[in-house]
Amino acid sequence: MSIIQIALNNLKRRKTRMAFLLVGLVVGVATVVALFSIVQAMRLELGDRLDEFGANVIITPRSEGMELNYGGTHVSEVSFNVQSLTEDDLPKIREIPDGDSINIISPKLVGAVIANGQNALLVGVDTKREFTMKPWFTLQEQTDLAYGQKPGDLSLLDIPKDSLLLGSGAARAFGVQAGETITVNSRKFKVFGVLNELGAEEDGLVYGNLLVVQGLLGRPGEFSLIEVAAYCNFCPVEEIVAQINDVLPNGQATALRQAALIREETIDRFSSFGIALSGVVLLIAALVVLTTMLSSVNERTREIGIFRAIGFRQLHVVQIILLEAMMVSVVGGLTGFIVGNAVARSAGPFLAQMNVSVPWNTEMILPSVMLAAGLSVTASIYPALKAARLDPVEALRFI
Amino acid sequence: MTEVLIKADSLKKIYKSFGDEVEALRGVSLEIYKGESVAVMGHSGSGKSTLLSIIGGLNPPSAGRIEIDGIDLYALSQEKRADFRREYLGFVFQQFQLIPYLTAMENVMLPLTTTSYSAKRKREMAEYVLTRVGLEGKMNRLPNQMSGGEQERVAIARAIVNEPPLILADEPTGSLDTKTGQEIMELFHELNSEGLTILMVTHNPENTASMGRTISMKDGRLCADQAEVVPLAACKAR
Numbered sequence: 001m002s003i004i005q006i007a008l009n010n011l012k013r014r015k016t017r018m019a020f021l022l023v024g025l026v027v028g029v030a031t032v033v034a035l036f037s038i039v040q041a042m043r044l045e046l047g048d049r050l051d052e053f054g055a056n057v058i059i060t061p062r063s064e065g066m067e068l069n070y071g072g073t074h075v076s077e078v079s080f081n082v083q084s085l086t087e088d089d090l091p092k093i094r095e096i097p098d099g100d101s102i103n104i105i106s107p108k109l110v111g112a113v114i115a116n117g118q119n120a121l122l123v124g125v126d127t128k129r130e131f132t133m134k135p136w137f138t139l140q141e142q143t144d145l146a147y148g149q150k151p152g153d154l155s156l157l158d159i160p161k162d163s164l165l166l167g168s169g170a171a172r173a174f175g176v177q178a179g180e181t182i183t184v185n186s187r188k189f190k191v192f193g194v195l196n197e198l199g200a201e202e203d204g205l206v207y208g209n210l211l212v213v214q215g216l217l218g219r220p221g222e223f224s225l226i227e228v229a230a231y232c233n234f235c236p237v238e239e240i241v242a243q244i245n246d247v248l249p250n251g252q253a254t255a256l257r258q259a260a261l262i263r264e265e266t267i268d269r270f271s272s273f274g275i276a277l278s279g280v281v282l283l284i285a286a287l288v289v290l291t292t293m294l295s296s297v298n299e300r301t302r303e304i305g306i307f308r309a310i311g312f313r314q315l316h317v318v319q320i321i322l323l324e325a326m327m328v329s330v331v332g333g334l335t336g337f338i339v340g341n342a343v344a345r346s347a348g349p350f351l352a353q354m355n356v357s358v359p360w361n362t363e364m365i366l367p368s369v370m371l372a373a374g375l376s377v378t379a380s381i382y383p384a385l386k387a388a389r390l391d392p393v394e395a396l397r398f399i
Numbered sequence: 400m401t402e403v404l405i406k407a408d409s410l411k412k413i414y415k416s417f418g419d420e421v422e423a424l425r426g427v428s429l430e431i432y433k434g435e436s437v438a439v440m441g442h443s444g445s446g447k448s449t450l451l452s453i454i455g456g457l458n459p460p461s462a463g464r465i466e467i468d469g470i471d472l473y474a475l476s477q478e479k480r481a482d483f484r485r486e487y488l489g490f491v492f493q494q495f496q497l498i499p500y501l502t503a504m505e506n507v508m509l510p511l512t513t514t515s516y517s518a519k520r521k522r523e524m525a526e527y528v529l530t531r532v533g534l535e536g537k538m539n540r541l542p543n544q545m546s547g548g549e550q551e552r553v554a555i556a557r558a559i560v561n562e563p564p565l566i567l568a569d570e571p572t573g574s575l576d577t578k579t580g581q582e583i584m585e586l587f588h589e590l591n592s593e594g595l596t597i598l599m600v601t602h603n604p605e606n607t608a609s610m611g612r613t614i615s616m617k618d619g620r621l622c623a624d625q626a627e628v629v630p631l632a633a634c635k636a637r
Contacts, residue, residue, distance in 0.1 A: 001508035001521060006501075013500035306496050309457060310510045310557070311485020313478045393458045396492060 003316060007323040014296065021292045022332050025372050028285030029336025030343060032371060033364055035274035037344035038351055041358040042267045056237055057228040059093075059244060059251045061085050083250040085223040093228065096243035104133045104229040108210065111217040111224075115184045115206060116174045122184060122206045124213025127165075131155045133229050137202075140168060141178035142193040151193060161209045163192035169203035184208075185216055226251070270351075282375060289379035293325060297387040304387050305395025314388035321384035325376040333372030337365050404565060404596050405431040405454060410463035412449050412619075423449040424460065425619040431598060433564065436591040438607040439600045441616035447600045448569060450616070454598065455488055455567050456480045468564065485510055489558030491568035495550040497542040503529060503553045504538040510561045528556040532586060548579035555586060559595070566590065568599040572606060584609050 011018050063082040085107070093105055109124040131137050131154035139151035143163070159165065164182060166174070171194040176182050178193050184206070197203055214220045230240045237255045244253040297304070304317055341360055348358040412424040423446045431437055441447040452458035453465060456472050465472050467487060475483060484490075489510075497506045507525040516524070529538050532552040542550055551571060558566050568587070572580035580603070588609040591597050599610065607613045615622050 001501075001505050001512045002518075003512060005505070006498075006509075006512065009500045009505070302496065303498055306492070306498065307509070308481065309455065309484065309490050309492075311481050311483075311488075311561075312513060313481045315478070316513055393452050396457075396496065 003319050004323060007320050007327060010300075010320075011324055011327060017292060017296060018328055021289060021328050021376075022335070024285045024288030024292070025329055025332030025376060026336045026339055028282045028375060029333055029368050029372050030340035031281040032278045033337055033340025033361070033368055034343040034347070035278055036364065037341060037358050037361045038348045039267060039271045039274055040361065041344070041348060042270070045357075056256050057230055057241055057244065057253055058256055059085065059089075059226040059228065059248065059253045061224070062250055062252045084219075085226055085248075085251050087221045089223075089226070089248055089251060092247040093226070093244055096240065096247055098230075098240050098243055101240060102228060102230045104129055105226060106130045106133050106228075107223040107226045109213050109217060109219060109222060109224050111213070111219070113185050113206070113216070115170075116176070116182055118173060120170060120174075120184075120206050121204070122164075122208060122213055122216070124208055124210040124217075126210050127157070127159045127207070128155055130207075130227075133227065136198065138196045139193045140196045143179040143190065159192050159209060160190070161212050163190045163208075165192055165207040166194050167203040167205045167207075168195055168197040170206050173204070182206075187216065228253075282371075286375055286379040289325065289376050290382065293321065293380045293383035294386070296324075297321065297383045297390075300387070301390060301395045304390050305392040308390070308392035309396060317388040317390075318384040321387050322377055322380055325380035325384075326373055329372040329376035330369055332376065333369030334365070336372060337368035340364075340368070402433045403430050404433045404435075404468055405429070405598070406466045407450075407454070408464045408466075410450070410453060410460045410465060412446070412453065412458070413461045422619050424453070424463075426463070427616075427619070427621055428463075429614065429621060431596065433596055434591070434594055436587070436597040436609070436611045437599070438610040438613045439598065439616060440602060440604070440607065440613055442602065445616040446619040447602075447616050449619075451567055451569055451598065451600050455490060456484050485513065485561060487563050487565060489561065489563040489566045491551075491554050491558045491566065491571045493570045494574050495542070495547075495554045497550055497553055497557075499542055502539045502541055503534060503545065503549075503556075506542070506553055507556045507560050509557060514561070524560055525556070528560045529553070531559075532556045546579075547575050548582060551575060551579070551583050552586070555583070555590075559590065564596055566595055566597045566599075568597065570601055571599065572601070572603060580606070 061083050090105055090107065093099075094102060096102075106126060106129040108126075108130065111122055111124075113120055113122040115122070135155065137154055139154060142151040145151065164184070166176065166182070171177065171191070174182055176191050178191050180191050181188050182191055183189075189208070195203070208216075214222060228240075228244070230237060241253045241255045244251070307317055307320075308314075341358070341364075344358040344361075407427055407429050410424050410427040411422070414421045414423055425446075427446070427450060439447045439450060449458065453460050454467070456467075456475075459473050467483075470483065470487075472480065472483065498509065501509070504522070504525050507529055508521050511521040511524060514521075526538065529535065532555055534549060534552055534556065537545060537549060540549075542553070545553070551574075554571075558568075566587075571587070572583050575583060584606055587597055587599065591611070597610075599606065601607070
């Protein structure tokens with residue numbers, strides 16, 4: 001006979017009460033596990049799908065500049081001492097301390113050209129990198145397509161050096177279609193394809209191969225800007241920006257507030273809501289444990305009196321009550337882990353409003369059991385002390 | 400029988416209830432020797448159960464002093480008193496007071512729970528005393544699977560399993576029929592003849608027949624302390 005056996009036998013005897021206690025703990029732990037797993041999955045998903053959200057760091061050549069205002073009216077901006085970004089800068093960006101968090105680096109050169117006799121903006125890009133980073137760019141028309149064939153995925157297509165891509169607005173302005181020819185700065189190019197309308201400035205742009213555009217604009221090896229898609233689960237993008245600025249004295253990196261960051265904010269809000277909800281549910285679970293253990297102690301007054309009379313110390317009585325709480329909490333923690341994971345897996349995508357797949361989060365087993373044990377033991381301290389302080393004479397109605 | 404086991408000196412106990420004070424013991428002094436069997440008789444409210452609880456180290460007196468085997472009981476801390484009870488006392492309560500979810504064997508092993516004996520030794524000790532009280536075939540039964548007499552035997556086995564020098568029994572036959580009550584009293588007599596000191600509270604005069612000495616109480620005082628039973632009606636509190 002041992003204290004553990006006494007606790008275990010009592011649990012077996014009071015099945016309904018202990019089931020109630022178990023449900024309280026399972027709900028508490030499952031809520032925490034489910035919310036934690038969903039938030040974790042959302043963060044990982046966000047990292048994995050960064051390219052869907054475009055760049056979040058933009059690097060421009062460093063320059064000194066000032067705005068000219070006269071009488072409150074903006075007249076012009078004056079830039080001087082403009083430095084340039086070059087091929088040599090690209091490896092430096094990869095080598096920053098948080099370089100592993102950088103997903104895509106897409107350099108580009110922008111310049112004004114005359115296309116079919118009209119002014120136009122030509123953007124030289126590494127097409128695969130650029131369009132992987134911006135998956136919302138899609139082809140409306142594509143040259144040399146067989147009948148019934150659909151335009152390809154831009155991020156996978158090789159665009160020939162003698163071809164250009166036109167935004168829908170530019171195609172309309174120049175009156176050209178896919179497969180036709182367009183003259184840019186006296187050089188003829190084939191229109192590889194026309195992009196779907198985005199309803200943004202990009203609709204008016206002409207896109208070409210970066211090397212070709214550098215040659216056409218007479219700026220070989222130079223970039224107007226470098227866009228970087230970076231995502232780090234555990235470090236803020238501002239940290240990456242600071243590191244880039246350290247390695248590129250000729251560049252000015254800026255964090256962009258765009259989709260990824262907004263999504264991150266949404267996750268942060270969901271996470272805060274999850275913490276608040278978990279707190280409330282855990283508090284309720286603790287109250288369930290407290291009331292259940294208190295009523296259990298009240299029911300066992302006489303029994304505790306017997307223990308005390310036959311030589312159990314107060315400490316032994318505390319041990320019995322806390323051991324019972326601990327035993328239930330181990331089962332509650334494990335069950336809560338399973339239920340929480342099941343809930344996260346089935347309800348996760350709906351709750352997160354995101355196509356997330358929540359994996360079985362086995363590293364949560366130990367924290368789940370510890371959470372349940374901590375909660376259960378903490379909430380049982382008062383009932384245990386109350387039991388230990390019971391007057392054995394009154395408990396046995398000796399008087 | 401010359402060595403004093405229990406020495407009570409001017410024990411008083413006052414209970415406070417809703418502002419009123421009730422004097423349950425009004426200065427009780429007595430000595431009980433090793434190997435004695437003593438019955439404490441008295442009507443309800445005479446203070447006999449209070450006296451038993453004070454001797455049992457469960458109920459500090461309001462005044463006075465009690466020594467068992469030379470140990471000033473209430474000079475000990477509460478936890479030390481618990482250790483004392485485990486080593487020196489065996490309780491037989493009213494209505495058996497067995498733990499309902501433990502078998503006879505487990506109930507008997509309870510006082511050994513907090514000792515350093517091995518599990519095997521605890522089991523052997525429990526088996527021995529259960530056999531001693533005549534329950535060799537019923538060790539694994541739960542209390543609700545046993546008769547009143549059998550439960551009382553389990554309660555007695557639990558009281559003697561840790562081999563205490565003193566057994567305190569509170570109305571041990573109160574819940575039993577006459578025949579079973581007599582059997583239990585015989586068992587107490589046997590235990591006493593083996594050297595155990597027994598102090599038993601009872602208001603059944605028949606139980607005193609097998610006891611060596613009877614103390615009568617009335618209104619919180621001793622009114623007779625002798626080998627023969629004094630009719631309570633004739634008892635004048637001292």
